[in-house]
Amino acid sequence: MMTNLARDRLIQSTQELLWQRGYTATSPAAIMKQAAVGQGSMYHHFSGKTELAAEAFRLSAEATYRKAKLLLDNGTPALDRVISYLLRQRDVLRGCPVGRMAEDAEVLTTPELFEILQSTFNRLRALISEVLSEGVSTAELPTSLAPAELADTVLAIVQGGYVLARAENDPAPFERAVNGAVALLRAAADGQARS
Amino acid sequence: MMTNLARDRLIQSTQELLWQRGYTATSPAAIMKQAAVGQGSMYHHFSGKTELAAEAFRLSAEATYRKAKLLLDNGTPALDRVISYLLRQRDVLRGCPVGRMAEDAEVLTTPELFEILQSTFNRLRALISEVLSEGVSTAELPTSLAPAELADTVLAIVQGGYVLARAENDPAPFERAVNGAVALLRAAADGQARS
DNA sequence: GTCTATATACAGATAGAC
């Protein structure tokens, strides 16, 4: 309804600010300013900063999951899907809107926010693990690789790549990290092919 | 000298708080309380929060680098050294005192702090890259692996493992990520051995 | 539903006594 325009703008501004600055460093005042909404509106629509942030984070996390699912859950060979996930174009210096929240101590102690963080990574892990299992059963990958372990390796390379890129203020370390991972996967698959 | 006891306690408290909470979330008041030192002492020894944090961060970063160097710069075979670096016992839920700072937007815009962050990762990267080059030249690893890329892959797995562990409040994802990485390195080395 | 005015707490730093 028409009456929710302010609400929608508040949520969108919060999504952007959470991504850029994280939870603790995002103030209600900054959100209201960016949304061009007064203080009364915010406290009318939401009980406070936490509820607004939870709503915004939930939407961002869902969008992130859906994007991953598109790449990981289609009919192409399993190894190709994992590689396309690693090499996917990303806004490297902005980082991952989900992983970013894990470095904010306040998020970890705020149940509404922590739950979103945890469940999103659980769902991503399940998605990747499933693809890797397929890769092992089609003999694209050797049986020495445990899908449940390698799934976290893949997730960690992406999340860690963001950390390295920020520490250099340069996307290059991210690109090197994922390219190295792809080479490693291909070398392992190649060993398999010749066994 | 005796007169620097307060100074030393301030630095040590700052090191702990930076590790636990990051830079932005660490207040001078919290530092002084933990160090049991009054406000006047702090502003006598340091120009402010930034200078104190830089001093503390420099020491933590140096210690982190030295620990890595011990594992990566000794006489054992190159692949063993990389694997021992990955599998090294870590305080997973506390995270990496260096990588942690990369998620703090204020650190990235504070030159004294950013410089420490950047140079520390540069030195770690050089260390790992050197070991991997050795692994390729001794044919422990296939030439299809570019040391400069794989070095960032290794760094990213560790840094990303910390992110995943925090997002679950559980060290398990970190352990799975490094175990998966080791299996992948061995599979790649194995393919090499049989070529 | 939206606004401005106000309240309380804390961050970061300064002043000046001892």
Add this chain to the structure above:
DNA sequence: GTCTATCTGTATATAGAC
């Protein structure tokens, strides 16, 4: 060198008018 008192700004929230 160290302390307490104080200052300015901002975070988060409430009150109450429109």
